[in-house]
Amino acid sequence: MKLNHMLSTKDFSRKQIDSILSLAEKFEPVALREKRCNILDGKILSLLFFEPSTRTKMSFETAMLRLGGKVIDMGSIETSSVMKGESLADTVRVVSSYADSIVLRHPKEGAAFMASEFSTVPIINAGDGAGHHPTQTLLDLHTIRRESKLDGLTITLAGDLKYGRTVHSLCYALSHYNARINLASPPELVLPDRIIQDLKNRGIKVTKFDTLENAVKDSDVLYMTRIQRERFPDPAEYNKVSKEMRVTLKLLENCKPDMKVMHPLPRVDEIEPEVDKTPHACYFKQAFYGIPVRMAVLVMAMEEKYGKVL
Numbered sequence: 001m002k003l004n005h006m007l008s009t010k011d012f013s014r015k016q017i018d019s020i021l022s023l024a025e026k027f028e029p030v031a032l033r034e035k036r037c038n039i040l041d042g043k044i045l046s047l048l049f050f051e052p053s054t055r056t057k058m059s060f061e062t063a064m065l066r067l068g069g070k071v072i073d074m075g076s077i078e079t080s081s082v083m084k085g086e087s088l089a090d091t092v093r094v095v096s097s098y099a100d101s102i103v104l105r106h107p108k109e110g111a112a113f114m115a116s117e118f119s120t121v122p123i124i125n126a127g128d129g130a131g132h133h134p135t136q137t138l139l140d141l142h143t144i145r146r147e148s149k150l151d152g153l154t155i156t157l158a159g160d161l162k163y164g165r166t167v168h169s170l171c172y173a174l175s176h177y178n179a180r181i182n183l184a185s186p187p188e189l190v191l192p193d194r195i196i197q198d199l200k201n202r203g204i205k206v207t208k209f210d211t212l213e214n215a216v217k218d219s220d221v222l223y224m225t226r227i228q229r230e231r232f233p234d235p236a237e238y239n240k241v242s243k244e245m246r247v248t249l250k251l252l253e254n255c256k257p258d259m260k261v262m263h264p265l266p267r268v269d270e271i272e273p274e275v276d277k278t279p280h281a282c283y284f285k286q287a288f289y290g291i292p293v294r295m296a297v298l299v300m301a302m303e304e305k306y307g308k309v310l
């Protein structure tokens with residue numbers, strides 16, 4: 001399978017997702033440093049991050065380097081010509097003449113779609129405001145597939161479901177796997193109606209719960225998210241809701257013994273540190289899976305543009 005731009009999960013077919021995840025599994029020994037591979041030798045990846053990142057940025061970089069490619073990084077916006085007023089369109093036009101693919105994170109929803117209009121190389125959306133984060137979704141699906149079960153799973157999505165782009169992207173992709181989705185969030189941060197309607201139109205059973213305790217009882221996976229201070233126009237509003245939902249040892253007493261707790265990270269206070277030592281904790285492994293999944297995404301994007309790589 002080949003990929004051009006990767007902007008959203010909405011248009012992924014199950015066949016496309018399964019191909020990426022199968023290829024990611026093949027790259028796991030390379031990500032674990034058990035095997036060497038240099039199939040992206042001679043290729044250059046560019047990183048344009050207009051918002052902070054640790055995992056997405058560094059796992060793309062690791063994936064590219066471990067496959068023999070090179071990385072160029074615009075660095076922080078403060079040290080770039082963005083500070084002189086250069087537009088995103090011009091930045092993308094220029095950088096696409098330097099690199100073979102661009103990974104873009106931007107605070108504005110729709111920025112990656114706009115960038116794809118001006119780029120001559122594949123754009124990979126690494127998060128656009130409250131919009132989408134498709135490679136996070138792929139690594140989330142890969143984690144579920146490797147650590148739990150993907151077909152017919154019951155998943156609780158919890159925390160910030162309004163602004164959380166990782167849950168928005170994940171919901172759409174889960175519609176291919178006959179999932180049942182439980183929702184648990186503070187009332188101010190519920191999943192937008194348009195997404196719930198889209199999911200229902202795709203035949204997904206979506207249930208809203210008042211408490212996390214009730215939502216997780218029958219779940220195979222609890223997908224917890226951070227309440228994102230940076231997305232709140234009003235800090236008082238953030239303070240009101242930030243401590244409302246928390247994964248604790250007590251909560252886990254009433255869930256399935258093999259339920260996995262996932263989180264895209266970074267976390268703040270929403271998972272008690274003691275949970276890390278339990279067999280439920282899956283979030284650090286989830287972060288690792290970002291490397292083989294992004295290896296698969298990069299190889300497919302390069303193949304589409306430049307011909308056979310594998």
Ligand code: CP
Pocket residue numbers: 052053054055056057127136264265266
């Ligand atoms: N999960 C995620 O996108 O993490 P970063 O913000 O650190 O990239």
